[in-house]
Amino acid sequence: MALSSHRFDFVSFGLAIRFESRNARILERAIETARRSLLGDLQPSNRPAEHVFVFGKNNEHGYFFEHNGELITHHEIARGVFKYFDSYLRVRIGEHCPDRVFVHAGVVGINGRALLIPGNSFSGKSTLVLELVKRGATYFSDEFAILDERGFVHPYARPINMRTDDGRYRPYNVDVSTDKAASSPMPVGAVLFTKYAENARFRPRILTPAEGMMTLTPFTLPIRINSAYSIRVMQRVMENALIIRSKRTHAPRFAEIFLQYLTKVL
């Protein structure tokens, strides 16, 4: 790749990152995407970059981006590349972040304690998070639980992404001005592992901390890269939380039942 003439060096979630492009407009779009993706946590920096992203357009690939010298994706239109870059960047930061553990989970706050709902994309966690927020829970995230060494979860309040029946995304903006979105970290009070099943009844099974850690492993982004730290943080979370597993029915009904249950047991 030819030397890029435009650069932007910054730090986000403790990682030094560089964006490069020969095209100022493409670089601007990358920065704008990253600002949205990382909720504005981009601090300009002179630290040597650990992750270098190169963006460009050429006859062979159309629009493309590379990460540390490897072609990641290309597309004939810019939107195709930047949509993927948006997800890619968050996941890579989640995997490499030195002092936080990113877990795929929806998160809400209930009476000063956070509830984690681990799940992959398309598992219905956004729908459930939205229903809990509608019933008074504080919104933290519909995508990642960002955990620190104390076992506290930090807000990552992007607009809730709801998928419609035709597979399109419809962002649902939780109104931060009405105190629905969290602004400070909270200790984790409960972790809910749940799967949708038609007509399922809520039958909670309480897991032990080690069972909870094992079940959380597939959702823990840095588990392969920083295993020891991830496990230390997971343990801190699990030893202080109520860990529940249950199937669930439709989100609105389940949210009601589950909130009643949590109020009793927490």
Add this chain to the structure above:
Amino acid sequence: MADLQTPKARKRGLVVQEMPGEMLVYDTEANKAHCLNDSAAFVWMSCDGVNTVGDIVREFEKSSKGTVTEDFVWLAIDQLSSKGLLETKVAPRFKGSTRREMLKKVGIASVAALPIIASLAAPQSALAATSCNCSRSSDCPQIVTNCSTNMCDNAGMTPTFTCIA
């Protein structure tokens, strides 16, 4: 594979977190998390390459965890071996037995919680568990590394890209 009478617990490439009455072991080579109950954890910790199965039975009973047989310890060793938690694989003792038969045989003769190891694998890449957020098939990139095609299948679209595992 050997029929070792003095099994040795693997230490290399493992992150171990002990907790009251259980243990989590993360295998950084196989990228698997194992949850050992108290009995399985005790047997694993006793596998020092010197202790025989008979020694482990005696140590188990000395620790006031209950009365057990050699089959009980072998049940733990079989699981530890198949999960890659021993230095050397051990020929399975309960080969050919159904789980029900095996548990019945060991359970009747023991007065302790049966050794149980549950395991889960970490995904190849965190990207496989995330969404490319395609809202139209035209939004799907042409090359997506380390992700699965069903991301777009799940969104009700025909994937237009090639995935590289």
